[in-house]
Every structure is written in structure tokens, then in C-alpha cells.
Amino acid sequence: MQIKSKLLIAGAIIALIALTTMQGYLTFNTYDLRKKSFAVESRTKIGSIVSTPYVDSLSWAYRMEFIEKVPDFKNGAISKEELLKDLENAAKAKNEQFRDYFKRGAKHFKLDDHILFKKVASGILFTDENGATQEILVDGKDDPVFLLGEDFPLEEGLIINAWNWTFDKGYINENGLNSTVNIKYRASIYMKIVDWDKIIFKQLLILFLIAFLLFVFVITLVTYSIRNLLKLKRISDIKTDFINNITHELKTPLATLSIATKTLTNKFAKDNTDISQESIDTINRQNKRLQNLIDQVVDNSLGYNDIDLKLEPVNLTTFINEVCDDYALTLPRHIQFLRAIDKTSVEAYVDKFYLSTAIVNILNNAIKFDGTVIKVSYQIKNQMHIISITDNGIGISKKNKSLIFGKFFRVSERNEHNYKGLGLGLYYCNQIIKAHRGTIDVESKEKEGSTFYLKIPLDNGKADFTGR
Numbered sequence: 272m273q274i275k276s277k278l279l280i281a282g283a284i285i286a287l288i289a290l291t292t293m294q295g296y297l298t299f300n301t302y303d304l305r306k307k308s309f310a311v312e313s314r315t316k317i318g319s320i321v322s323t324p325y326v327d328s329l330s331w332a333y334r335m336e337f338i339e340k341v342p343d344f345k346n347g348a349i350s351k352e353e354l355l356k357d358l359e360n361a362a363k364a365k366n367e368q369f370r371d372y373f374k375r376g377a378k379h380f381k382l383d384d385h386i387l388f389k390k391v392a393s394g395i396l397f398t399d400e401n402g403a404t405q406e407i408l409v410d411g412k413d414d415p416v417f418l419l420g421e422d423f424p425l426e427e428g429l430i431i432n433a434w435n436w437t438f439d440k441g442y443i444n445e446n447g448l449n450s451t452v453n454i455k456y457r458a459s460i461y462m463k464i465v466d467w468d469k470i471i472f473k474q475l476l477i478l479f480l481i482a483f484l485l486f487v488f489v490i491t492l493v494t495y496s497i498r499n500l501l502k503l504k505r506i507s508d509i510k511t512d513f514i515n516n517i518t519h520e521l522k523t524p525l526a527t528l529s530i531a532t533k534t535l536t537n538k539f540a541k542d543n544t545d546i547s548q549e550s551i552d553t554i555n556r557q558n559k560r561l562q563n564l565i566d567q568v569v570d571n572s573l574g575y576n577d578i579d580l581k582l583e584p585v586n587l588t589t590f591i592n593e594v595c596d597d598y599a600l601t602l603p604r605h606i607q608f609l610r611a612i613d614k615t616s617v618e619a620y621v622d623k624f625y626l627s628t629a630i631v632n633i634l635n636n637a638i639k640f641d642g643t644v645i646k647v648s649y650q651i652k653n654q655m656h657i658i659s660i661t662d663n664g665i666g667i668s669k670k671n672k673s674l675i676f677g678k679f680f681r682v683s684e685r686n687e688h689n690y691k692g693l694g695l696g697l698y699y700c701n702q703i704i705k706a707h708r709g710t711i712d713v714e715s716k717e718k719e720g721s722t723f724y725l726k727i728p729l730d731n732g733k734a735d736f737t738g739r
């Protein structure tokens with residue numbers, strides 16, 4: 272069972288990790304795919320917006336203005352930089368119209384408004400009739416000339432398209448001769464998606480939410496199952512322990528009874544009244560012991576709701592002293608029995624029989640678990656009657672402190688030392704104190720000893736004392 276449940280738990284945790292990794296991977300993949308398809312969709316839409324005769328006519332207009340300036344450059348009237356600046360300015364003059372048009376197009380094609388568009392001239396080359404070339408703008412080397420759209424840094428954008436255009440421009444050269452220059456012009460368009468991650472995240476929010484909820488659900492399910500499994504295992508261990516303990520407890524009286532009856536049936540004993548009487552006494556004692564054991568199982572298993580208290584006003588100073596006096600008579604000589612019982616005239620509302628049973632149970636444990644110095648104290652503090660029982664026995668580990676009040680719970684290693692018991696004593700004490708509307712606590716340190724506190728509220732039974 273031990274190995275099997277450990278394997279089951281390990282298996283469940285591994286499966287959970289694998290599932291989470293898979294889910295994480297799939298979610299990430301979906302995210303990545305969505306990102307790519309969003310870029311493709313946006314590209315297509317931009318293509319549809321800008322590939323129109325209207326945009327072509329705008330481009331044609333500023334290009335023509337630029338071409339008109341080429342002879343000035345060829346004849347040395349303006350520099351290369353001035354020529355490019357002229358191109359930029361000519362395009363700029365058309366940009367407002369273009370932006371307006373783009374906005375309308377974006378609306379029409381339902382392009383996300385986080386998408387920016389930019390058109391640049393990225394390469395310009397002049398070739399004379401004699402084949403001599405002049406590089407005005409080198410693609411990939413010089414800064415492209417901004418033409419239309421929004422002027423964002425190109426490294427933040429994605430290229431959508433690029434194309435070449437050529438034109439032969441005739442002009443009169445500086446020598447007054449007719450000449451032609453071939454203009455090769457390259458333009459590129461880019462888009463930038465602002466807050467790209469946020470857009471995709473928003474689109475996939477529902478998916479993420481479902482994935483997250485599923486994840487939480489599976490984790491809760493696995494945790495719940497593991498806890499249940501452990502609980503079942505603990506119950507099964509407790510059952511096995513209980514059966515072992517009760518068998519052990521029954522064995523001794525049964526063996527003694529068997530010897531005593533054998534002796535009685537023995538012819539020699541029949542003639543000897545002393546031996547017969549001794550055997551009868553033994554049988555009676557063991558019979559009582561067996562009866563006690565059965566009573567203990569039946570009574571001590573009661574829950575606090577089943578305990579029918581007969582509450583009465585009791586002076587606990589007197590009462591605890593009486594219980595201690597009686598108990599002291601049963602103690603072996605080597606046990607030191609101390610008391611620190613406050614004198615008070617405040618009465619408590621308790622059931623004397625049940626309260627003395629609880630106190631004696633705890634005193635018995637103190638002795639059983641190797642206490643040699645036992646101290647019983649009583650005081651009224653924080654509106655509570657507090658009875659504490661301290662011993663210097665083997666103590667209780669931190670881990671077990673919260674468990675010892677459970678039904679049938681025994682600290683398992685203790686069996687080796689042969690501390691007899693059924694694990695019902697403290698459970699019963701707890702039920703008795705609970706029935707008094709009080710609480711029971713323990714402070715303990717292993718190998719040093721324990722203190723049990725029985726706390727009963729001052730007003731526990733006063734109100735309905737008459738009714739019970």
C-alpha cells in the first residue's frame with residue numbers, strides 16, 4: 272500500500288507536469304500562429320488599400336516633380352542631397368491626402384488601428400546614354416527617403432513589398448545638347464504593428480482564460496484526489512493499528528482465563544479450596560478487565576453530541592483536589608505528584624463524572640508515557656477555567672500534536688516500546704470537553720514532556736443549565 276500509493280502520487284504529479292507542459296506548448300504555438308496569421312492578414316489588407324489608382328496617382332505626382340528636378344542635378348544646379356530633399360518634400364505635400372485615404376481604406380477593410388504604414392524610396396540610380404552610372408540612393412546602405420504614411424524607424428517594421436520603376440528623362444545638358452538619363456527608382460512599403468503582443472493577447476484572451484481555468488481545475492482535482500488517497504490510507508492504517516492493538520489487549524486476559532479454567536478443572540484444584548478460590552478470583556478479575564475493555568471501546572467512541580452531560584455548579588478547587596486525592600492513592604511510590612490548584616469561589620458548570628474521566632485519562636497517559644513528575648494545576652484566566660496536567664514523559668512530536676485527539680490515533684513507533692492502548696483516550700477527553708463547550712490543547716516537546724490544557728468557559732452552562 273505504502274509503495275503503491277507513493278507510486279500513484281508520483282504518477283499523478285508527473286502526469287500533471289506533462290499535461291501542463293503540453294498545454295503551455297500548445298498555447299504558445301497557438302499564440303505564435305495567431306501572430307503570424309495576423310501579420311499575413313494585415314499585409315493583405317494594406318495591399319488592398321494602397322494598390323489603387325488613387326494612391327498610384329499620388330505617387331506619380333511626386334515622382335514627376337522629382338523627375339523634373341533631375342536635369343538641375345545633372346547640370347550641377349543642385350546637389351544630390353538637395354535632390355533627395357526635394358523628393359521628400361514633394362511626397363510630404365501629398366502625405367495628408369494619402370493618410371486620409373489610408374484611414375478610410377483601413378476602416379473599409381477593417382484593418383486594426385494599431386497598424387502603421389510607411390512608404391520609402393530605398394534606391395535611385397541614374398544611367399547616362401554612354402552607360403556611366405550615378406548612385407543617388409543605395410538600397411541597404413543609405414537611409415531611405417520617407418515618402419508616405421507614418422515615419423517610424425524601419426527596424427521596427429515589417430517589409431510588405433518593394434518594386435522598381437524606370438523612366439528615361441530627356442534634358443538639355445550643360446553643353447546645350449539633347450541628352451537622356453535613365454532613372455531607376457526603387458520603392459518599398461512597410462508596416463508596423465503597435466503593441467502587437469497586446470493585440471494578439473486580447474484576441475486569445477478567452478482561450479487563455481479557458482486554458483487557465485482548466486489548469487486550475489486539474490490541479491484542484493489532483494490535489495483533492497491525492498489528499499483523499501492519503502486520508503484513506505491513514506484511515507486504513509488506523510484500522511489496522513486498532514485491530515492489532517485490541518487483539519493484543521484481548522490476548523492477555525484470554526490467556527489468563529484459559530489457565531484459570533484449566534486449573535479449576537484440574538482434579539488437584541478441585542480438592543483444594545484455596546487454589547479454586549484463587550482461580551475464581553482470577554477469572555472474575557479478567558472478566559472485569561474484558562468488560563472494561565469493551566466498555567472503553569463503546570463509551571470512548573462516543574462523539575460529543577452523544578454525551579449526555581448532567582451539568583451542575585461545581586467548585587473546581589474542591590473537585591479537582593478530590594480527584595487528585597483519589598488518584599494519588601493508586602500511584603506507585605516513585606511518582607512525584609504535584610498540585611498548584613488556585614482557590615476560587617467561582618463555580619463551574621460541569622458534569623462531575625465525565626470531567627473526572629477526562630482528567631484521569633490524561634493522568635493515566637502521563638504515567639503510561641513515562642512521566643515521573645506529574646503536576647495538576649487549576650486557575651481561572653481569560654474567562655476560562657483552565658485545568659492543566661503536566662508530565663515529564665516522552666513528549667509528543669510537532670507532527671503528531673494535532674493528530675493525537677483523533678479517533679484510534681496512536682503514535683505508531685510507540686508500539687515498539689509496548690505502550691498499550693487503543694488510541695481512544697484523548698479522543699474521548701476531547702469529546703467530553705467539547706460537550707462542555709470547551710477546548711483541549713497540548714504543549715509538548717519530545718523527550719521533555721507534555722502539558723494538556725482543559726479549558727471550559729465560565730459561562731458554558733449557566734444560561735441553559737436548568738434546561739439540561
Ligand code: ADP
Nearest residue numbers: 636637640666675681682692693694695696697
Ligand atoms: P492511547 O493512550 O490508548 O494510545 P490516547 O488517545 O490516550 O490513546 O493517546 C493517543 C496518543 O497520544 C498516544 O498513543 C500517545 O502516543 C500520545 N500521548 C498521549 N498522551 C501522552 C503523553 N502524556 N505523553 C506522550 N504521548 C502522549
